[in-house]
Amino acid sequence: MEINDSTNINLLESEDLGKIDINEIVPKPTVQRSAKGPVCIDECSPDGKYIQLANTSAIRDVDLTGWRLLRSVNNAPEISFAMPNNFKLNNRKSVKIYACDRDSERLPCDLVSSNISTWGVGHTIITRLLNDNDEEKAVHIQMIAK
DSSP states (O other): OEEOTTTOTTEEEETTTEEEEHHHHSOOOEEEEEESSSEEEEEEOTTSSEEEEEEOOSSOOEEOTTOEEEEEETTOOOEEEEOOTTOEEOTTOEEEEEETTOOTTOOTTSEEETTOSOOOOOSEEEEEEEOTTSOEEEEEEEEOOO
16 A cells, blocks of 8 residues: 555545545544533643643632642543642643653643653543542543444
């Protein structure tokens, strides 16, 4: 199978199958998000490098001391990350929480977990944000059809 550049970069050509649209082969993830309050799980990188939280409030900073991120990949045991003490997410700002320190593109304000090698990759990924009272404040669900 080879890529046929002359017509469309999204087409593959095979002697057996003819032309195939690559978008039909690679399933696209379905994402569902919800939040109770101004802090949401804004993005989860598909390669498991980081999770991004965002404060959508126009005026209120949020103290995330004692908050935790929990992530379940394909029903495996949860990965857990505790936000550092005295960590505030300013209004209309975001922060990425990286697994290990592998990404040179990260900003100085981003966080890195030295004990999480990856946030995980799978078909069903559920990421939850719990506040310091163990109340669920945000959920991000990624599903990829098998």
